[in-house]
Amino acid sequence: MMNNDQTDMNTALMLDGNAVAGQLEQIFGRDMTMAIARCAGCARDARMGALMAFIRGPGVVLRCPACQNAIARIVETPSATYLEARGAAYLRMTPQT
Amino acid sequence: MVPVLEWQAGTVTAIRGETRQVKSFTLALPKWMAHRPGQHYDVRLTAPDGYQTQRSYSIASPPERIGELELTVERIPDGEVSPYLHDVLMPGDQFEVRGPIGGYFVWDVSLGGPLVLVGGGSGVVPLMAMLRHRAVQHSTVPARILYSSRSAEDVIYRDELDGIAAADGTFEPFYTFTRQPPAGWTGYRRRIDAAMLAEVIRPFDKSARVYVCGPTLLVEAVANALVQMELPIEQIRTERFGPSGA
Numbered sequence A: 001m002m003n004n005d006q007t008d009m010n011t012a013l014m015l016d017g018n019a020v021a022g023q024l025e026q027i028f029g030r031d032m033t034m035a036i037a038r039c040a041g042c043a044r045d046a047r048m049g050a051l052m053a054f055i056r057g058p059g060v061v062l063r064c065p066a067c068q069n070a071i072a073r074i075v076e077t078p079s080a081t082y083l084e085a086r087g088a089a090y091l092r093m094t095p096q097t
Numbered sequence B: 001m002v003p004v005l006e007w008q009a010g011t012v013t014a015i016r017g018e019t020r021q022v023k024s025f026t027l028a029l030p031k032w033m034a035h036r037p038g039q040h041y042d043v044r045l046t047a048p049d050g051y052q053t054q055r056s057y058s059i060a061s062p063p064e065r066i067g068e069l070e071l072t073v074e075r076i077p078d079g080e081v082s083p084y085l086h087d088v089l090m091p092g093d094q095f096e097v098r099g100p101i102g103g104y105f106v107w108d109v110s111l112g113g114p115l116v117l118v119g120g121g122s123g124v125v126p127l128m129a130m131l132r133h134r135a136v137q138h139s140t141v142p143a144r145i146l147y148s149s150r151s152a153e154d155v156i157y158r159d160e161l162d163g164i165a166a167a168d169g170t171f172e173p174f175y176t177f178t179r180q181p182p183a184g185w186t187g188y189r190r191r192i193d194a195a196m197l198a199e200v201i202r203p204f205d206k207s208a209r210v211y212v213c214g215p216t217l218l219v220e221a222v223a224n225a226l227v228q229m230e231l232p233i234e235q236i237r238t239e240r241f242g243p244s245g246a
Helices: A004-013 A017-028 B082-087 B121-136 B158-167 B194-201 B216-228
Strands: A036-039 A045-047 A052-054 A060-063 A070-076 A081-084 A088-092 B008-019 B022-028 B040-046 B052-058 B068-074 B094-101 B115-120 B143-151 B171-180 B209-215 B236-241
Touching: A004 B216, A017 A052, A017 A060, A017 A070, A017 A081, A017 B040, A017 B052, A017 B094, A017 B236, A036 A070, B008 B068, B022 B082, B040 B068, B052 B068, B052 B121, B068 B082, B068 B121, B115 B121, B115 B194, B115 B216, B121 B143, B121 B158, B121 B209, B121 B236, B143 B194, B158 B171, B194 B216, B209 B216, B216 B236
Parallel strands: B115 B143, B115 B209, B143 B171, B209 B236
Antiparallel strands: A036 A045, A036 A088, A052 A060, A060 A070, A070 A081, B008 B022, B008 B094, B022 B068, B040 B052, B040 B094
16 A cells, blocks of 8 residues: 555646657557547546556556556666556547547 | 648857746757747757767747747756756757647637636746747736746746836736745745636636646645536646656
């Protein structure tokens, strides 16, 4: 469990999906901030730009703004990029978004 | 897959002091692309030993300024990137950027209004790109900005905002000061709260398109208040930046 100080610090350092838009675009080859992510935990939809983003660790964690379930994790090593997205039921992209 | 985002070296053509802690950098780009107001560029610095560090900075200029862009950057005392940009860079120097990036926190005149922009500190930067674009396009979309600063000296673009308002009756700025209001100030002097938001949004009611950019805690407070006011969630766009200036 996180104590309150850690919770506050995590909240203060929290960004949103916009902050990793460049990294996502590098992976997907298109802007992903308007794509919809359905949370595998609570089944609610959110624009990827509106996901909670924690970027101060060794990798990036994107969380559902409704239930805080970890939707996706991104780690870049010198030789490869890892994208783990077990927390997403799906991502929905359209040509416009 | 086509690599859509490429790093390129931008050349600094001008540096302008905005406040004690904030400077605007004009960059000329060999592969310039029109952006949408609200988008950002990633900036990457590489040390002689190969160590790289990267930050995102919002574009302050409107897309109508062809071939160059302006990034307005707050100096974070213990930051890795902003002190270099502030203290070391000179016109003629180069640094690497990639962009424009993002499709969520964007507004252009085709999206219409009425527009309510809410900014804290250097969170005003992407909002300024929207207002500059709106002004260049002679748009009459009603627009208001609610802008929170610590003190009068910390207000970025004050003269320009007041200038737009003087020339354009459909735009109105509202300032609030959280630490030291200017002498004789009769306006807001507290953090942005639900009552203040309600006053600024009132003439537009639930039709307002609201863009909120600032420190995470400000964005949280404003977004929660907007949801309480039952503003449709699709009309709310937020962008958070952390205390370490990402």
